[in-house]
Amino acid sequence: MKLWRPGITGKLFLAIFSTCLLVLAIMHWGVRLSFERGFIDYIKHGNEQRLELLGDALGEQYALHGNWQFLRHNDRFMFQILKSFEHDEDGRNPNMPPHGWRTQFWVVDQDYKALVGPRGPVPSDGTRRAINVNGRDVGWVIASPVERLTRNTDINFDRQQRRTSWIIVALSTLLAAAATFLLARGLLAPVKRLVEGTHRLAAGDFTTRVDSTSQDELGKLAQDFNQLASTLEKNHNMRRAYMADISHELRTPLAILRGELEAIQDGVRQFTPESVASLQMEVATLTKLVDDLHQLSLSDEGALAYQKKSLDIITLLEVAAGAFRQRFDSRGLSIRLALPDHVTIFGDSDRLMQLFNNLLENSLRYTDEGGQLLISGEVNQQRFIMTFADSAPGVNDDQLNRLFERFYRTEGSRNRASGGSGLGLSICKNIVAAHGGTLKAGHSPFGGVSITVELPLIQNQ
Incomplete structure (x- = not known):
């Protein structure tokens, strides 16, 4: 089975497209990492504020009642305290955190027995705020770890952000593929013209020229190609004319020699010193021409080493x-x-x-x-x-x-x-x-x- 080997257009497309994909992947990873860390810090900061407010409020109630009986299994009282926080938020208290709790929380007494909170064990790695009354810790407010919230994708906003991010990546990939394809074709169009021109030139078509529409390196290369083709065409024409001239110049003395010899052979002309002198004159002319051709070939620069x-x-x-x-x-x-x-x-x-x-x-x-x-x-x-x-x-x-x-x-x-x-x-x-x-x-x-x-x-x- 023959493997597909991309041409220069395919290689350039793959190179640029791969670079775009790598940039998109890095950007996506960076945005996700930044979002998760920023979102966690945002939730953690809000929870710490709420834990502090809730701890202060519970401390005041504990001081009034002297124990935790007022709160034990009294979710209604806890709900009233939380409602009072929301009332303060509606009043635009700048010291209040944003609306709503982002994580689960528990209130425990000094013996770490849960007073309020979801069923199940109290997390040991959660954020906690001590409830201090008269310099003594009488309990703690504990919130579940913020990282667990994002890691388990329990927030609709987080899921929405992930989905939006992937849609953006997909659209960017399609846009990058289209732009890369057009860019690769545009950049390699002059190269293809040069390749086609080189093939025609190698096949002997010295009239080949390529269009030079730019002033960059490819444009200069096209100009040099045209100059090379023009030089080859000129040399080709000169070589043909040169060979025709040599043939013509050699034919004349040879024709005279042949005519003189045939005339002597047929008896039309006698073999006399005058006829011999005529033959010698034509031989001398032919010899001079051959010598001049030899000297011309030697005089060309590079034909022999000049001893300067x-x-x-x-x-x-x-x-x-x-x-x-x-x-x-x-x-x-x-x-x-x-x-x-x-x-x-x-x-x-x-x-x-x-x-x-x-x-x-x-x-x-x-x-x-x-x-x-x-x-x-x-x-x-x-x-x-x-x-x-x-x-x-x-x-x-x-x-x-x-x-x-x-x-x-x-x-x-x-x-x-x-x-x-x-x-x-x-x-x-x-x-x-x-x-x-x-x-x-x-x-x-x-x-x-x-x-x-x-x-x-x-x-x-």
Whole structure:
């Protein structure tokens, strides 16, 4: 037989409802205890007053008669004394106790023989008041224990209070159950939405979103869930686009290679040094693309352990510019440097050298002959800002915003004819991000493109 296991709603309901029942039980027990003790004290105080009055009255009568013969088995006389008490109460004597006797009482003589009272033994644990005449105890007035009255539920008022108390407990329990059920459902409604959303998200539905209607912890959790779902959806779309772009970029050189080889095989084209050179060019393009894809995967932050240390970035930049100077000169391009003497950062020299090489290669490849590249740098608020500004041709604003997208190449002069794969600036962006910096693109004052790199400095510099 399968046991019923409550869900989170049932558990929360049982927890709150059990707490309410415990509070009700404690309150009921406390009220009953307080009532019984207070009621007993109330009756005991009234009986003590009546015993004192009755003792004084009987003492006066004993002094007049000299013995107890006037009272022995004379219930009528006792009734008259009690009536006189009630007459005084009707006159609103503030010293008199409340109406009526709550307990049984006896009057005994000096030998403890009952003079007035119910049949049966006189209780030994009852409340007693001595009847004193001329300094001598001639008898006692004895009342039955007050506790026995409440314990045996001999008072209708006590029974009524018990019944009312239990009715209140029952009604409170029903009210607590209804309130707890509504509260549990209200509190767990956002949790259920999150659970359902998580299931859909785990099933691959990245368009899933949950409503966030509150500003508490659950509302913030729903906002974080929506942000996570949005990030997963974006990454999913980017991954699909990325794979489609890779497939497209690899297909082009492979198609050319296949066409060239089939042409040679069919005899349409002769196997000459020129055809071999054409094939080698396409292989080089394919190799460059595969290498760039590999570098892109390595440049992602967390893809490999960056070997960071304190280094002078100016020295690295000067070495990279010196290595490209001859290639720039061969195309009629000039490189100018406007840098501080020394700037120390915490970074990976190999990855930073790769960054500079890609930026220099980008300017070399896409700048018209006779142009220039200005590399400037300055320190501003614990950050080193480098700018690579080249000359024409430039790009429009829409192209400028997409320069760092993978496989993106601008139309016009800065296009695929220059031999680029469209991954160089994406690699640069990953390297800069891994160093805690930012990479931006803008219009150069020389008519080309300006790439700005910001890297944090070592704090104690």
